[in-house]
Amino acid sequence: MSLPSLSLELPPLALYVHVPWCIRKCPYCDFNSHQASNDIPEADYVNALRLDLQQDQVLAQGRKLTSIFFGGGTPSMLSAQAIGQILKDAEAIIGFEPDIEITLEANPGTFEQEKFSGFRAAGVNRLSIGIQSFNDRQLTLLGRVHGRDEALRAVGVARSAGFNNINLDLMHGLPEQSVAAATADLQQAIDLAPEHLSWYQLTIEQNTAFYSAPPVLPEEDILADIQDAGIELLAAAGYEQYEISAYARDKKRARHNLNYWEFGDYLGIGAGAHGKITLPAEDKILRLWKTRLPKHYLDAANSQKISTNLGGHQNTFGGGSDLLLPDGLPLEFMMNALRLTAGVPQRFFTARTGLDWQAVATPWQQLTQQGLVEIVQGAVRPTALGRRFLNRVLQGFMPLEP
Template identity: 45%
Template sequence: MTVLLDPAEIPLSLYIHMPWCVRKCPYCDFNSHAVPNGALSLELEQQYLQALLADFETQLEFAQGRKIHSVFIGGGTPSLISAQGYQWLFERLSVMIAFEEGCEITLEANPGTVEHDPFADYLTSGINRLSIGVQSFNREHLQRLGRIHSSDNAIESIQLARQAGFKRINVDLMHGLPEQTLEQALFDLKLAVENGATHISWYQLTIEPNTVFFRTQPVLPQDETLEQIQLQGEQYLKAQGFINYEVSAWRKERPSAHNLNYWQFGDYLAIGAGAHGKVTQPDGIYRFQKTRLPKDYLAKVPAEHGQWKRIAAEELPFEFMMNALRLNEGVESKLYTQRTGLPLAEIEPILNGLRQKKLLLDDPDRIACTEQGHMFLNSVLESFL
């Protein structure tokens, strides 16, 4: 049995995908494509921004009276687009659907390749949070990962972002890199912290299908080394005042509003080649995807909502928990019904069973993993399938 959903109670974010990058990395399975002729022309930038605007217009009905809660610009390398282009885009998007006051707007940027404009110009355009894709400060590891920046570039980019006036700077770091030692992994964290990161996304390298690394497997650290990297890395970040609020997310400031909305099973519009969206309507929850290839996306403006699919009621418990249980504090129990339309009573036997096994907190008002539950998160999630 489902209850009628009220979209007005659910935050609405916006994801914008910029599909081009300077060069494709061997570990990357994202929808990214080498930029034509090594640089994004003004003509192509304007054509793409116009397509984004037309795409957004087709999604106005999904807003259901809501304002935009947060914006995340991912890629690819979004800083290939000019700050002036973003300002132009934000002004027109916010006319169609208003942005909340203080709306968090995050831009992904690569160190040493803020290809178009200085950080200060992006801040002026309305972007108020940066996510810098460092991955490692080690020269050899950067080469193995196919990154085009140096350690000096990475350090300088964080410092320049701070000097430009950015108060919120996330640094993406990977660990468990090919032939990486414990000392090297910890040194990466140390450099990010000492140079002013206010938020760190720290995650282990996984080898994904359809990547160069999948076809030519690199030599990865032994399990014992990976365990020590995780253990000592967590100890270091905690000692530096960082809070681990999600499996791979550490903060010294407030959480990322955009990612928090994902993990709390909120809604998000999606514009751009290959962008994925999730929207709640009174009769159910829907997912959709935009055309992946930039040339196809631009060939038909506005792009259609591909793979438009209503999430079946029997799939919702797993979908909700797959996100919510990544948060260390979990979510309030009442959020389950509010975000899925399903009565909590239907999954109470599963919740109680997991609480008895000490995998979930013994708290009827909150759904959250215990420390042991986080260690066996996949097994916990399988209970909801």
């Protein structure tokens, strides 16, 4: 089923690189991560990533990369030399925009801190440090391999390594956490003066250890009080909430994540990596993903015999693909765009879905009357009330049952 014959535009292009190994699997994590029993096959994996990207090169359609994000797993388990080689390959195969943002997720453990200078020299210009909490008891409950002291030291090491764009990941709503404990954690993060804070609530996901043996989490009233107190604290410290769980100062927003939320395109390489690609010439938008298990991913690179058809595109590492159909596109677009406080330009809806605004005019009008969404200076966005009840807002764009 093709999209209506409206003009699809090629949006900006980003690259996601998945590194699937961890020192230890955290009990709340549902990402494609695997505990590394011994040394990871770094050289083989870097080679596989190169082959994967070479096969996806055609999907770039002449675009250069606006951002790269190394996620996982724990990307900082790779050496600086490996990260540098991946970046050289990406620049040679796809190309970089002059102001490209390159983010690497890192643990604050001493082992990773020793590599920070090497990562900066390799071309990484934004570091995202997964702290989660500054409370040693909470860190133990969360299965983290670092402690408070290492978390505090990591930011200083990153600054000394030359990073002037740092994100700290911090969770709230932790087991038995009080409002005072949550705000103390947040204040400690603010005192470290990162350019960006990802401050989000712990949720229990399926296929995690916490799902099988859930901890005692704060009650809803306490969670709401934590959220309100935290937002007030962040605003007073000069952090702008530009997305549900993202806060920036000095306009240092996460450009890679903004591309997701603005329904941009991204290539995904690595075991279990996902991508989204617009094909204007075919009136198509595709979701693609790569085979999930690291062993299978590496086997595919070694054999070069397995080839998967991903929406008409051949890739040795392909796990599968889906065509985004017109009836599901309004929800796909809105569940990204309406995460942003300022929203996105209304014209993006047609340019990046191929659908006329009339496809969402009725639910939009109903939600506007309920005070949940608005259009301000040409941007579609949620109201403050809409952000609080975003799931309810998104229900308005659900495709109708056949």
